[in-house]
Amino acid sequence: MADFADRCDCTVIHEDVVERVKEVMPEEENLYDLAELFKVFGDTTRIKLLWALDKEEMCVCDLAILLNMTQSAVSHQLRVLKQARLVKFRRDGKNVYYSLDDDHVKLMFEQGLLHINEKEPK
Amino acid sequence: MADFADRCDCTVIHEDVVERVKEVMPEEENLYDLAELFKVFGDTTRIKLLWALDKEEMCVCDLAILLNMTQSAVSHQLRVLKQARLVKFRRDGKNVYYSLDDDHVKLMFEQGLLHINEKEPK
DNA sequence: TGAACATATGAATAACTGTACATATGTTAT
DNA sequence: ATAACATATGTACAGTTATTCATATGTTCA
Numbered sequence: 001m002a003d004f005a006d007r008c009d010c011t012v013i014h015e016d017v018v019e020r021v022k023e024v025m026p027e028e029e030n031l032y033d034l035a036e037l038f039k040v041f042g043d044t045t046r047i048k049l050l051w052a053l054d055k056e057e058m059c060v061c062d063l064a065i066l067l068n069m070t071q072s073a074v075s076h077q078l079r080v081l082k083q084a085r086l087v088k089f090r091r092d093g094k095n096v097y098y099s100l101d102d103d104h105v106k107l108m109f110e111q112g113l114l115h116i117n118e119k120e121p122k
Numbered sequence: 123m124a125d126f127a128d129r130c131d132c133t134v135i136h137e138d139v140v141e142r143v144k145e146v147m148p149e150e151e152n153l154y155d156l157a158e159l160f161k162v163f164g165d166t167t168r169i170k171l172l173w174a175l176d177k178e179e180m181c182v183c184d185l186a187i188l189l190n191m192t193q194s195a196v197s198h199q200l201r202v203l204k205q206a207r208l209v210k211f212r213r214d215g216k217n218v219y220y221s222l223d224d225d226h227v228k229l230m231f232e233q234g235l236l237h238i239n240e241k242e243p244k
Numbered sequence: 245t246g247a248a249c250a251t252a253t254g255a256a257t258a259a260c261t262g263t264a265c266a267t268a269t270g271t272t273a274t
Numbered sequence: 275a276t277a278a279c280a281t282a283t284g285t286a287c288a289g290t291t292a293t294t295c296a297t298a299t300g301t302t303c304a
Contacts, residue, residue, distance in 0.1 A: 008183030008193070008250070010217055018188050021174045025188075026235075031173070033238045034231065035166040042161035043262075047153050052143045060281060061130030066140050066147075071130070073263055075282055085241040094271050094280045095132055104233040109156065111226040111233070113148075116155045119207040130280070165292075182251060195293055197252055216250045216301050 040084045041108070045069065045077050049098075050105055053087055057099040162206045163230070167191065167199050171220075172227055175209055179221040 025031075040046060048067050052058060060078065064071045078098055081087045088101035147153075162168060170189050174180060182200065186193045200220055203209045210223040 008186070009248095010181060010183055010250075014181065014184045017178060017180060018184050021177050021180065021188060024177050025170065025173060030235065030238070031169050032166050034234050035164055035169050037234050037238060038160050038169075039164035042157055042164040044154055044157040045262080047157050047160075048147065051147060051153070055143050055146050056139060058139060058143065059132060059136065061132055061279095062136045062140050064130070066143060070264065071281070072265075072283085076262075079282080085237075091271085091281095094278095096281060102237055104237045108230050108233045111230045112156050112159050113152065115207075115224055115226045116152070116159060131278095132280075167292080183249095192294070193251070194253085194295080198292075201252080213251095213301085216248095218251060 037084060040080060040086065043077070045073070046081060047109075049074070049077060049081060050086060050100065051109070053098055053100045054106055057097050059095040059097050061095075063098070159206060162202060162208065165199075167195070168203060169231075171196070171199060171203060172208060172222065173231070175220055175222045176228055179219050181217040181219050183217075185220070 026034075041050075045067065049063060052063060052066060058066070060074055061071055063078075064074045067074065078087065078089075081098075082089070086100070086102050086105060087098050089096050089098045091097075163172075167189065171185060174185060174188055180188070182196055183193055185191075185200075186196045189196065200209065200211075203220075204211070208222070208224050208227060209220050211218050211220045213219075
């Protein structure tokens with residue numbers, strides 16, 4: 001039950017609306033996880049990494065070259081992607097090869113680009 | 123052409139890989155915009171707002187009640203959603219009613235939840 | 245016109261985040 | 275074992291961000 005104490009008056013009228021919406025809101029935990037996931041996508045470097053790894057398996061130093069970044073920076077960001085379960089990796093000698101470990105990433109990116117292009121004309 | 127100067131040796135071997143991937147990478151600008159969009163999704167408050175507004179049009183103070191937040195905080199976040207062209211609004215008397223202005227949001231959220239639930243068992 | 249309500253906005257602050265630098269760990273070959 | 279390479283990680287720091295508080299703007303009604 002919502003708490004309508006000492007707030008806007010208009011909400012008394014809209015009480016039913018708030019209740020209706022409240023019922024369809026997902027679990028707090030799921031919303032938190034969802035935000036955490038999108039946070040991972042909210043960085044150009046990580047977007048690039050995911051895009052690259054969706055195309056082909058690559059080792060860290062190659063990714064560093066591709067993105068023109070420090071090996072350290074790439075490694076740090078790969079850790080974030082690892083924690084989010086978005087990439088997997090295998091060791092082969094001195095190299096560690098990363099690749100995409102998610103089927104939804106591409107679809108989400110595509111939807112994102114759709115939004116961007118639709119609203120394009122600033 | 124990639125710059126392979128004074129970097130890892132292994133990249134000399136992988137030069138073709140880097141070149142191949144480089145060719146399929148989207149425009150820098152698109153990737154930036156994409157990250158910006160996801161950044162908007164990367165916050166629990168905004169996720170909640172979008173979810174609520176996807177269900178029903180609501181005014182600011184109702185949203186504040188629903189999310190148990192300050193009117194000011196909600197207003198600030200709605201501004202972010204406005205700038206990202208994710209919500210639209212109409213004034214009716216003293217109230218301003220916001221609603222979702224994007225067809226892709228829901229699909230992206232669903233994909234996100236799919237990922238989360240798939241990888242669930244921590 | 246002025247009072248009350250609803251929303252927007254500016255400023256300040258605490259918390260968070262991405263990168264660079266230095267260094268540690270892990271692997272191979274000699 | 276040791277040197278060289280590849281990757282990971284700890285620390286520090288600059289830049290960003292979400293919220294709060296105070297206040298301004300906009301709207302209605304008496």
